Amino acid sequence: MFNKIIKRSNKKSSKSEFNEISANGVRSAEVVVNHASRTATNPATANSDAHNTLQPAAAPPVSGVIEILPPLREVAVPERPSLFLRKIQICCVLCDFSNTLKSVREKEIKRQTLYELVDIIQSGSFKFSEAMQEELIRMVSVNIFRCLPPLSHENSGTESVDPEEDDSYLDPSWPHLQLVYEILLRYIVSSETDTRIAKRYIDHIFVLKLLDLFDSEDPREREYLKTILHRIYGKFMVHRPFIRKAINNIFYRFIFETERYSGIAELLEILGSIINGFALPMKEEHKLFLVRALIPLHKPKSIAAYHQQLSYCITQFVEKDYRLADPVIRGLLKYWPVINCQKEVLFLGELEEVLEASMPSEFQRCMVPLFRQIGRCLNSPHFQVSERALYLWNNEHIVNLIAQNRKVILPVIFEALEKNIKGHWNQAVHGLTANVRRMFLEMDGELFEECQRQYLEKEARARELEEQRELTWKKLEAVAAHAMRDGMVLVN
Known part of the structure; x- marks a missing residue:
C-alpha cells in the first residue's frame, strides 16, 4: 500500500502531440498546462489549427491572498463583467490537494466561486460576451488539462491488476474538478451558447485534450468526459x-x-x-x-x-x-x-x-468455419464454454438458420455431439448435448442416420488404424528382440 501511494504521488512527464496551453498557476505568474496524455511528442507536430489555441489570461491572485468577492447578482449591472472576470481569475488558481490541511480557506473560496458560476450558467440570466466565453474556456482548460498520475499497474512488473485487490483511483482534487466539468457541460448544452463563437475555443486541440483525459483512472471523471464529448459531438x-x-x-x-x-x-x-x-x-x-x-x-x-x-x-x-x-x-x-x-x-x-x-444469405457464407469453431467449443473441457455453445440452440432464430442449412451443418458438428454424449465429464453439458442431438434427429431423421453411419465408419477405420499401428510396433519389438539375442556377446 505504501509503495502504491508513493507511485501515485509521482507524475510522469507529459508528452503531447499538440501545442501546450499556457495558463496561470498557484505560485507563479504563469503555469504551463500540459497535454493530459501520459505520452508526449515534439510540439512541432502541432495541429495546423494551433493559432486558435487559447492565449494566456491576466495573472490571477497568488494563492493565500484570494479575496472573497460579492455575488454577481448583488452588484450593479455595469460592474458585472469585470467582477465575472475576477471570479474567473480566482478559479484559475490551482490548489494543492496533496495536503488536506493546506490552504483550506483558498480552496473553499474557489469552490464557492465555481459553484456560483455553475448556477449562473444554468440560470441563463447572465449574458456572456465573446471575451467572457474565451476566459471561461481558458479557466476550464487550466483546471482539467493536467498531467495524469501514473497508472496503478505501471512499472509493477504485472500484466494487470486484480480489481478486487486494487481500489479505483479517486482524484483528490475532485471537489473542484467536478464543478469545473459541470461548468463546461452546462456551457455546452446551454441554449444561450452560440456554436459559431464557441467553436473558436472548443476547437480540435481542445477536443483532443478531452480525449486524452479518458485515460484517467477516476471513473467519476470519465463519466463526465463521456457526457461532455457526446454533447460536443451532437452540438x-x-x-x-x-x-x-x-x-x-x-x-x-x-x-x-x-x-x-x-x-x-x-x-x-x-x-x-x-x-x-x-x-x-x-x-x-x-x-x-x-x-x-x-x-x-x-x-x-x-x-x-x-x-x-x-x-x-x-x-x-x-x-x-x-x-x-x-x-x-x-x-x-x-x-x-x-x-x-x-x-x-x-x-x-x-x-x-x-x-x-x-440473414440466411450472410449466414450461409460463413457457416462452415463458424460451426467448426462451435464444434470445438462443444468439446471444451471447461463446462462453461461447452454449456454456452449449447445454449445457442435455445435461440429460435439461430435454430431456424441451422434447420435451413442442416445438410451442411450437421455433418460438421455431429462428431462433436457424439464425443460429448460418450465422454464429457459434466452432467449438465451431457444433458444439453442430448437435447441438441434429439433436435437434429427430429429435424431430419434420414440425414441424422446418414451422419451416424459415416461417424461409425470413421470410428471403425480409426480403430483399424490403431490396431495396425499397435501390430506394427509389436513386430518391430519382436525383430529388435531377435536381433539382440543373435548379436549378444557374453563377456566374463
Whole structure:
C-alpha cells in the first residue's frame, strides 16, 4: 500500500502531440498546462489549427491572498463583467490537494466561486460576451488539462491488476474538478451558447485534450468526459469527423501498442449512440471503422472491461446493414481465444447477438468455419464454454438458420455431439448435448442416420488404424528382440 501511494504521488512527464496551453498557476505568474496524455511528442507536430489555441489570461491572485468577492447578482449591472472576470481569475488558481490541511480557506473560496458560476450558467440570466466565453474556456482548460498520475499497474512488473485487490483511483482534487466539468457541460448544452463563437475555443486541440483525459483512472471523471464529448459531438457538427478519427486513433494505439487505456468502455458507449444514428446506406468510412478498429478490439486481454459496450456497437452495425454479418463473424473467428475460457464465453454471447441479427444469405457464407469453431467449443473441457455453445440452440432464430442449412451443418458438428454424449465429464453439458442431438434427429431423421453411419465408419477405420499401428510396433519389438539375442556377446 505504501509503495502504491508513493507511485501515485509521482507524475510522469507529459508528452503531447499538440501545442501546450499556457495558463496561470498557484505560485507563479504563469503555469504551463500540459497535454493530459501520459505520452508526449515534439510540439512541432502541432495541429495546423494551433493559432486558435487559447492565449494566456491576466495573472490571477497568488494563492493565500484570494479575496472573497460579492455575488454577481448583488452588484450593479455595469460592474458585472469585470467582477465575472475576477471570479474567473480566482478559479484559475490551482490548489494543492496533496495536503488536506493546506490552504483550506483558498480552496473553499474557489469552490464557492465555481459553484456560483455553475448556477449562473444554468440560470441563463447572465449574458456572456465573446471575451467572457474565451476566459471561461481558458479557466476550464487550466483546471482539467493536467498531467495524469501514473497508472496503478505501471512499472509493477504485472500484466494487470486484480480489481478486487486494487481500489479505483479517486482524484483528490475532485471537489473542484467536478464543478469545473459541470461548468463546461452546462456551457455546452446551454441554449444561450452560440456554436459559431464557441467553436473558436472548443476547437480540435481542445477536443483532443478531452480525449486524452479518458485515460484517467477516476471513473467519476470519465463519466463526465463521456457526457461532455457526446454533447460536443451532437452540438458541433463540424467536429464530428474529427472526433471519430481521433477515437479511431486511440483504439489503434490501444490495440497494437499499449493494450492499456482506462476509458475504452466510455468511448465505446459514445460510439454506440453515434452508430445508432448512422444514415443508410452506410458510408464506406464507417464500414472501414468496423473492420479496422472495432473488430480488432477483440484482441486485447482486457476485453472483459469493455466487452458489453463493444458487443453493442458491433450488433448495431449488423442491425443497420445485415451484409456486415459475414465480416463480423469472420473477424470474431480470427481473434477467437485459444486458452482463455472466460474470454471464449464472452465471444459466444456476442456471436449469438450477431447471429440473431443476421440473414440466411450472410449466414450461409460463413457457416462452415463458424460451426467448426462451435464444434470445438462443444468439446471444451471447461463446462462453461461447452454449456454456452449449447445454449445457442435455445435461440429460435439461430435454430431456424441451422434447420435451413442442416445438410451442411450437421455433418460438421455431429462428431462433436457424439464425443460429448460418450465422454464429457459434466452432467449438465451431457444433458444439453442430448437435447441438441434429439433436435437434429427430429429435424431430419434420414440425414441424422446418414451422419451416424459415416461417424461409425470413421470410428471403425480409426480403430483399424490403431490396431495396425499397435501390430506394427509389436513386430518391430519382436525383430529388435531377435536381433539382440543373435548379436549378444557374453563377456566374463
